[in-house]
Amino acid sequence: MNKNSSNTMALAPNTSNKRETVCIFGTGDFGRALGHKMIQSGYPVVYGSRSTQISNLIPKDAEVLGHAEAAQKAAIIIIAVQRQHYNFLTPLAEVLHGKVLVDISNNVKLNQYPDSNAEHLAQLLPGSKVVKAFNTVSAWALQSGTLDASRQVFVCGDDVEAKQMVMNIVRALGLTPLDKGSLLAAQEIENYPLQLFPMWKFPIFLSLGLTAFFLLYCVVLDIVYTYIYENNNFSFFIAITIPNRVCPVMALILLALVYLPGIFAAIIQLYRGTKYRRFPDWLDKWMLCRKQLGLIALAFASLHVLFTLVTPLRAFASWRTSKGIISQALNNKTEPLNHTNAWLSDSYLALGILGFFLFVLLGITSLPSVSNNVNWREFRFVQSKLGYLALILCTAHTLVYGGKWFLSPTAYKWYLPNIYILSLIVPCAVLVVKFVLIFPCIDKPLTQIRQGWERNPKYSE
């Protein structure tokens, strides 16, 4: 015990600025980049290599030795080789006994192996203390010193002291260690740098597809139709007018799609009479990407706001205004204020503003730092109550805007409904079903089911 404790003391950084020697196995790109950085931070670095001759690529101040000699010089050994070569470490088991081995390896694809590289290493060398770290940092970033992305280094390992030592090195290099727990977390940490917005893929493809469809729909109805039947060339509509028709439609539909899976879930639970059975897979996946759908909807809504606000600056708008005013002036008359129009125009603008305002609020609460400071009850209040209010306001905004054209025959060019009629289908359906679901006679059993009650206990999984 005493020996153990004194060992620990020796490893702990108890002298103010003298750094412990660090050994690096492997002279590949990342091994060299890390070595450079460590030497800059004041660590003596020794490389362990099969041949000690490829030394001109290696940082000047580093020593290069054979694996065994290098390992003996340091308490921490960074394993900068690929998993498929880990076997060469087995003969060194005795030298590496009790040492801290830092696994920095990355795979080429997600879940490439059944177990993580770090766990594999720990199994090969049960006497060593394996710590997973540094794999989320890019060699290029280490080298160039421009770590403007995340400075976080995920660290995990079963030995608390070993982890502490690695975390001290991480801090000394100017990075921020983040303890992710035991070595069980290694799989997750190894998968992390391989992801490219995994939760965003489906929402983005969905919105791209829908956007393309609606763009085409608008081009056909607003440009092609006008060109053929009215012989007007409004091709410049493609820059602002049509995007500003597609964006609000996309925003409204995507916002409704955020709340649709909740509706489905409620119906399924009511039908099954229990909450203790899993939802179908598609519903689970849909529910998991609601935040992303909502944020994309917010992006479309923001674009809609910008496109709308620049309207008075457009040459087309000022030409149309002039034309209207001049025709009045030439007829020597002033039209009186149309009060219905004034009401309609002000109402849909006000509804839109309030809806957008709540939408932005929802977006802000979904920032990680804000949602982490909010408890479950507060989050549900914001996302559910305010979210539905935003959906109601935005749907009302669209209804009031398009209301007068609903039944007008000129709105149906080529017998196709206007685009905003299409946009209203999903949100109206969601709002109607939700309205039914909050009736006490339906809400009460649903609440009971969600608190654990079961209608037919035999159904339970």
Added chain:
Amino acid sequence: MNKNSSNTMALAPNTSNKRETVCIFGTGDFGRALGHKMIQSGYPVVYGSRSTQISNLIPKDAEVLGHAEAAQKAAIIIIAVQRQHYNFLTPLAEVLHGKVLVDISNNVKLNQYPDSNAEHLAQLLPGSKVVKAFNTVSAWALQSGTLDASRQVFVCGDDVEAKQMVMNIVRALGLTPLDKGSLLAAQEIENYPLQLFPMWKFPIFLSLGLTAFFLLYCVVLDIVYTYIYENNNFSFFIAITIPNRVCPVMALILLALVYLPGIFAAIIQLYRGTKYRRFPDWLDKWMLCRKQLGLIALAFASLHVLFTLVTPLRAFASWRTSKGIISQALNNKTEPLNHTNAWLSDSYLALGILGFFLFVLLGITSLPSVSNNVNWREFRFVQSKLGYLALILCTAHTLVYGGKWFLSPTAYKWYLPNIYILSLIVPCAVLVVKFVLIFPCIDKPLTQIRQGWERNPKYSE
């Protein structure tokens, strides 16, 4: 000692994917939801229950045993029963000795008991290692897998190893553990999920009250008065015109209310000649909700900006423009550019834009992730210097906007001042007093007092 250490080894997750058995006492909703989730994550789960017959609600793969037998099978026991039933655990003290007990209980209201449930449990079973965790997670969220709110699980406990074991389970369930320290933190953690924006209550009620008052005031002056005396029906003003009059007023007043308590504090300290006495309670509370007041002010300011920017899109605005232009055209004359008007309109717009810009900047720095990256000196610079600059700009914006109407008699309908005159009272008072406070003859003693100097040491508390 050896035995102890080997025990620890046995508990630590040293085998790559085999999970430790977890025991759950209690088969209520949360107990079942947690059990489901753990089984999904690969943990063998055994339930401890009085009767072993209500088994059809319990997850299929879980075992159900009596309390004592169940406890013997696991190192970690999750106590999913309510505090008032904790006494049934006392006879099991011997079985539970050395085990990790996870208290997941929640109360119905804030500070329901003098001590926290977890501390109560620790007192009942002094031989067990009590860890508080999971109480901030909702059973419904665990069940449905839709943990889109905070994934943080607050964990606290006196035994570091026990805490580590619980944190590993938390991570394995896909949640993020957050170590809140020793069991002393349990009270805070138990109160956490019961709160619904506690800091926001007063600011929100205050703004609702003020908004209602100003709305009424505007309706009376702008709609009722116009209807009675000018026989004009401007009822549609209620959609945009009046909100756009109330929002800037609210924004300006609330922004001034953010800086008013600091003024009061300075005056009180100057009067008392010491900083070592507590402020009156109302001032303390006021100071604590300044951030919330400021953010609500920012919300009103943003609405004001949106309401203002849609002006040219309103039917009323384009009617008014047409009327003006047509009357000029019919009179065959073009009015020359009024330079004073051009200066006034451009100045108040520019002042408003700059004020709003600084305001948004203040809002961004109050995001938790930004303010955590800013030290005290930087925070004071932004919130104090930039904040006062924003207040000055916004007040100037209002003054320039309304300047010409100040002394005009038509501005006083029914002898009531226009709303923007009301809005200027608080901000002007704050700015004037602050201006006085930065005179060296007053600033110097204030700075000394804040550095610990006392005028009359006998006054000290």
Added chain:
Amino acid sequence: MNKNSSNTMALAPNTSNKRETVCIFGTGDFGRALGHKMIQSGYPVVYGSRSTQISNLIPKDAEVLGHAEAAQKAAIIIIAVQRQHYNFLTPLAEVLHGKVLVDISNNVKLNQYPDSNAEHLAQLLPGSKVVKAFNTVSAWALQSGTLDASRQVFVCGDDVEAKQMVMNIVRALGLTPLDKGSLLAAQEIENYPLQLFPMWKFPIFLSLGLTAFFLLYCVVLDIVYTYIYENNNFSFFIAITIPNRVCPVMALILLALVYLPGIFAAIIQLYRGTKYRRFPDWLDKWMLCRKQLGLIALAFASLHVLFTLVTPLRAFASWRTSKGIISQALNNKTEPLNHTNAWLSDSYLALGILGFFLFVLLGITSLPSVSNNVNWREFRFVQSKLGYLALILCTAHTLVYGGKWFLSPTAYKWYLPNIYILSLIVPCAVLVVKFVLIFPCIDKPLTQIRQGWERNPKYSE
């Protein structure tokens, strides 16, 4: 060992609400403020002081004793004296042996001493457990209870248990402890509160200088020139028109300056044929402040958007519109829609909107909480791909806006180019060189170099 472990038990907070006595050495402002706060939080406080007579400034409920007697009463001693007086502690070494010493000192300037105060203290008293904490909290904030800035208290120390005890106190005072690792971090923690946006200095001075230059340039060309040659007094342009000319120019130039150092780096690496040599210092510094440059560019872009959107509300704009319409009306004719103009105006608005939208997206991803949730690959995708797309869109926006005036002789007042021509130089240069760099024949060797390949290995450092 047993004794040690029982000691630990005694120190750990195992009784529900009884707090450990805390000793404070020093009765200066911060010592008193901390004492007050601790007494409020239920800690018995004992002050250690040379003379025990200056007691009226000290919190009422605190005891004042000589240093040695005070130290004996507590396990934790807060050293609230300045570094230059630390020597008085040396004779107390025996009393302080095994105690936790909390160093809360701050320096007056960055890196004032070669070693940190905490490390100096640890060297003076090797038998004590030194923990650095509390130095980032302001005494005034502690006193007034208005901790609306960061509640984070950075803690570091070599002894894990000692650190844990201090972190418990931090939590009990309502603050958030943040473990920064071993005592090596003390230097960084001591420098932290002395900084005032160190990374922002260069970008802010650069933008202030450029802004001043462009403002002057515009005033000369737009106001002075017009006044002299056209005898028009457009002095009110200084409120909106000219800022709205300078802001987009600044935004575009600064955005280009964000991507310029990356271009330089690529060229240098291609020329040297290796990445293993450091960049020149100016390039390193430039690369480190790219985020700040980008955020300032975003601020200018936002101002540009606001200034542009208020255009229709300006008295000048509505005067100009009226004049145009009236002159048409008086001539009894309506101008047909100019399709080229409609295309141009809609295109530059649409390009500007999309560019600004991407710009805001980049700004959001640079929020700390967002960029911490994004891995290196995702960050590069957003900052590099989307960033260049934003630069392309904004440059195109400017080109389309000003396109028709490029070759018009009236655009060159006093033979000086219009300001937007100046603004296009840097972004166009960046885009052209970047376009060349992505040609395969250049991209391939560059990629190899960045993966560690060297053309002339002899060059390596």
